[in-house]
Amino acid sequence: MIYELSKEFRFDSAHTLHRTVDVEPSLRIHGHSYRAEVVLRGLPDASTGMLMDLSLFERSLEEARNGLDHRFLDEINDLGPATMENLAAWIWRKVKPICPNLWRVTVRRDSDAGACSVFEREAA
């Protein structure tokens, strides 16, 4: 058996985007509401019965949430173009050092039913 433990957080942010379609509206500053799901994978510790204590897991997500919520995403230097792909990768980079069991980060945008997930790469 293998276990997955997950937590979700929400953030609301503004951005612009250079695109080849809907060029002009995408270049205007606009906002989206996002949900990020962060999934750990592994085996629970035999003595605690936990993959990771949910409170510690939650704390590890706070830095990521604070860095994105009510921000102008274009101003975040290490994000790149503010797509869901780059948001998922950015959250991954923030959480991974604190949660070595990190398995998947999914960023969802309910307004257009879009979602993007980034996974641990399979060992070659």
Ligand SMILES: Nc1nc2c(c(=O)[nH]1)N=C([C@H](O)[C@H](O)COP(=O)(O)OP(=O)(O)OP(=O)(O)O)CN2
């Ligand atoms: N692969 C990706 N494509 C696009 C992304 C993305 O993150 N990854 N993001 C966008 C834009 O953020 C865009 O604002 C969304 O555009 P669109 O799909 O056209 O949806 P709306 O403009 O209708 O958004 P609403 O806020 O729901 O009105 C585009 N592509």
Ligand SMILES: [Zn+2]
């Ligand atoms: Zn947008």
